[in-house]
Amino acid sequence: MEKVKTAKKEKQPKYRLVEMSDGTLRVRSAWAYAYILPAMALLLLFTLYPLVMVLRTAFYQKYIYITNTGTGFGMSSFIWVLKDPTFWMACKNTLILLLIALPITLVIALGAALLINSIKKLQGFFQTVYFLPYVTSTIAIGMAFLWLFHSDYGYINYFLEFLGIPPQKWLTDPDLMIVTLSIFSIWNGLAFKILLFLAGLQKINKQVYQAARIDGASPAKTLFRITLPLLSPTIWMVILVSVIYVARTFNEVYAMFVSYAGGAAGTGNAAITIMYYIYWMFYDQGKVNYAAAAAILFLIVIILITVVQRVVSKKFVHYV
Amino acid sequence: MEVRVNNLTKRFGKTTAVDQINITFQDGKLTGLLGPSGCGKSTTLYMIAGLESATEGQIIFGDQDVTTWMPEKRNIGLVFQNYALYPHMTLRENIAFPLSNMKDPETGKKYTRQKRNEMVEEIAKLVQIENMLDRKPGQLSGGQQQRVAIARALVKKPDVLLLDEPLSNLDARLRMEMRTEIRRIQQESKVTTIFVTHDQEEAMSITDEIVLMKHGVVQQIADPHEMYLNPSNDFVASFMGNPPISYVDVQVKDGFAVLDNGMKLPYHTDYCGAAKMGIRPEAWAVGGDIGVKLTDVEMRGQDQVVSFALGKNRIRAILNAEEYVRSGQEIGLRLLEKRCYLFHPETGVRL
Numbered sequence: 001m002e003k004v005k006t007a008k009k010e011k012q013p014k015y016r017l018v019e020m021s022d023g024t025l026r027v028r029s030a031w032a033y034a035y036i037l038p039a040m041a042l043l044l045l046f047t048l049y050p051l052v053m054v055l056r057t058a059f060y061q062k063y064i065y066i067t068n069t070g071t072g073f074g075m076s077s078f079i080w081v082l083k084d085p086t087f088w089m090a091c092k093n094t095l096i097l098l099l100i101a102l103p104i105t106l107v108i109a110l111g112a113a114l115l116i117n118s119i120k121k122l123q124g125f126f127q128t129v130y131f132l133p134y135v136t137s138t139i140a141i142g143m144a145f146l147w148l149f150h151s152d153y154g155y156i157n158y159f160l161e162f163l164g165i166p167p168q169k170w171l172t173d174p175d176l177m178i179v180t181l182s183i184f185s186i187w188n189g190l191a192f193k194i195l196l197f198l199a200g201l202q203k204i205n206k207q208v209y210q211a212a213r214i215d216g217a218s219p220a221k222t223l224f225r226i227t228l229p230l231l232s233p234t235i236w237m238v239i240l241v242s243v244i245y246v247a248r249t250f251n252e253v254y255a256m257f258v259s260y261a262g263g264a265a266g267t268g269n270a271a272i273t274i275m276y277y278i279y280w281m282f283y284d285q286g287k288v289n290y291a292a293a294a295a296i297l298f299l300i301v302i303i304l305i306t307v308v309q310r311v312v313s314k315k316f317v318h319y320v
Numbered sequence: 321m322e323v324r325v326n327n328l329t330k331r332f333g334k335t336t337a338v339d340q341i342n343i344t345f346q347d348g349k350l351t352g353l354l355g356p357s358g359c360g361k362s363t364t365l366y367m368i369a370g371l372e373s374a375t376e377g378q379i380i381f382g383d384q385d386v387t388t389w390m391p392e393k394r395n396i397g398l399v400f401q402n403y404a405l406y407p408h409m410t411l412r413e414n415i416a417f418p419l420s421n422m423k424d425p426e427t428g429k430k431y432t433r434q435k436r437n438e439m440v441e442e443i444a445k446l447v448q449i450e451n452m453l454d455r456k457p458g459q460l461s462g463g464q465q466q467r468v469a470i471a472r473a474l475v476k477k478p479d480v481l482l483l484d485e486p487l488s489n490l491d492a493r494l495r496m497e498m499r500t501e502i503r504r505i506q507q508e509s510k511v512t513t514i515f516v517t518h519d520q521e522e523a524m525s526i527t528d529e530i531v532l533m534k535h536g537v538v539q540q541i542a543d544p545h546e547m548y549l550n551p552s553n554d555f556v557a558s559f560m561g562n563p564p565i566s567y568v569d570v571q572v573k574d575g576f577a578v579l580d581n582g583m584k585l586p587y588h589t590d591y592c593g594a595a596k597m598g599i600r601p602e603a604w605a606v607g608g609d610i611g612v613k614l615t616d617v618e619m620r621g622q623d624q625v626v627s628f629a630l631g632k633n634r635i636r637a638i639l640n641a642e643e644y645v646r647s648g649q650e651i652g653l654r655l656l657e658k659r660c661y662l663f664h665p666e667t668g669v670r671l
Contacts, residue, residue: 207404209370215472216392216421225417229408 031112058292065288077293086269088293090277094247095179101182102246113197127198134191142255145184174270177257181271184252193238200234236317240309247302250275274298321479321512322347322384323368330363331656333667339536350506350513352527354520360536361516365482368514369398381479397473401485403465405457409469412453418476445476446505463494474509482511485551487522499526514611520560524548532556554668557598557661563625565598566635572662579631585610588655591671600659601625604637617647
């Protein structure tokens with residue numbers, strides 16, 4: 001007992017308490033910086049430093065990757081990218097994935113989750129089956145899709161033929177390629193969203209549904225007045241995650257179209273996305289400063305989307 | 321509306337949760353379904369609500385057999401143990417929700433917004449939450465949420481109000497307050513009410529009639545006085561009252577109940593033979609010739625609970641607070657015979 005007391009007196013406390021504006025006490029200590037140092041170091045090295053370097057590269061007029069030297073300083077890379085029709089095609093395709101394919105994915109995933117959630121038997125089985133694609137590599141799935149969509153041997157054309165529709169060049173027709181990409185993107189995005197929706201649905205108190213039954217609410221009304229509002233935080237979280245994910249679509253393009261068209265994203269780059277454009281500029285065309293400029297433009301758009309999402313979420317999401 | 325259940329049975333697989341019960345819940349009365357956890361009282365309530373199906377038997381509302389009716393057709397109000405309010409709706413929306421699914425019996429059409437608001441405000445006044453209708457459930461205390469749940473159940477003017485352990489999530493002081501409130505609301509609305517609880521004190525204090533269940537079987541149906549003063553078996557006697565009744569094994573003969581150790585307690589009855597004698601703690605009083613040594617004294621303010629051994633059995637008694645007794649002291653007690661009950665030593669049935 002005595003020992004503890006003296007020990008306390010001798011040691012100077014390594015922290016002090018600071019009163020915050022709301023009256024709570026917070027510990028202030030220099031040690032805190034030591035604790036976050038590893039994380040900070042990684043963040044600086046792998047996120048902030050590359051970001052600065054990309055910014056620097058984007059503003060060069062000419063840049064040589066091997067020697068890391070650039071000449072001229074200005075907006076010329078940005079102007080070049082903004083005048084490049086392939087960049088705008090990438091923007092259009094990415095927008096199609098975001099505004100058409102993603103909503104379809106969300107609706108299908110929500111429907112599937114509602115169905116799985118309402119069955120009592122084999123729920124675990126279906127949960128597992130629907131989750132399997134998520135743990136399978138996109139490239140591997142892409143390989144399977146390649147064969148499904150194959151113009152001559154694919155099952156999809158075989159099935160269309162069955163219905164009397166002539167076979168389509170899914171992987172090489174520039175007009176169809178974005179459709180193929182959308183279908184792949186929808187399918188590939190389902191698993192994770194179903195899982196998240198299921199988790200959200202299972203968090204809703206079952207007695208609330210019993211109360212709704214006692215109150216005489218029809219199934220449709222229960223869905224729109226009870227389930228969806230209570231699921232809205234989950235729906236919103238899924239949208240947040242998947243908007244960024246879909247905007248960064250790359251693997252799908254690489255797996256399905258690149259093998260047909262050398263380095264480009266399919267015939268005439270028709271299946272290109274912004275992410276693939278950046279990659280293609282860098283590796284295939286070797287125009288590092290253009291790739292960097294496109295990356296910066298992409299970053300600005302993502303930041304804008306995030307701001308919009310913050311404003312929207314305050315209005316429509318019921319956090320309880 | 322009078323509610324009757326005839327031979328009502330519920331089996332989950334091989335376990336029988338409710339076993340052939342027959343109860344009549346009187347019109348306009350507050351009936352308590354009482355019993356320890358797992359006795360089938362909540363299952364019974366949920367069968368009356370229609371959220372659980374009955375394995376056998378009938379549920380009759382007034383003169384209609386509703387056994388196979390969907391819950392929404394039964395015109396009942398149900399208050400859940402955890403209230404089950406809609407967390408994303410304001411109190412006004414919560415209470416109006418049942419009305420939005422109904423037709424106005426006067427016009428045969430949907431309720432007008434104005435009429436709906438009037439009904440919500442009227443019921444909010446009854447449960448005294450009229451000044452917080454625009455808040456959401458998360459901003460309320462447990463007691464207030466309870467009131468909202470009752471308002472939501474009552475707003476559609478149900479034939480039967482069902483309450484599932486409505487007070488168990490409240491702290492002790494609120495529980496006392498809310499149970500008188502439930503009594504008041506029930507008397508003002510005059511709706512037939514069934515109230516599930518495991519707390520015998522709660523049941524005795526507010527109900528008109530108590531149905532005591534154990535292992536899915538009804539043990540006794542009686543008003544609170546009758547249930548406490550005239551238990552039909554040892555389970556009822558044990559369950560009602562706090563501190564609980566104490567038991568001694570006795571041989572009853574010639575106006576005495578004789579303990580194993582030969583000690584004699586005066587007891588006049590026609591019965592003769594072995595019995596299990598239940599002695600209510602308040603049957604004892606200081607000043608008599610039954611000498612005991614106190615092993616424990618618990619002062620409670622208005623009275624005190626003392627413990628002592630009688631033969632092999634530990635007995636608890638409530639004594640007047642003014643008697644200054646200490647643990648270890650030897651005192652003489654007398655016994656009030658009418659607060660002692662004889663039960664069959666094996667079956668526990670009252671003799």
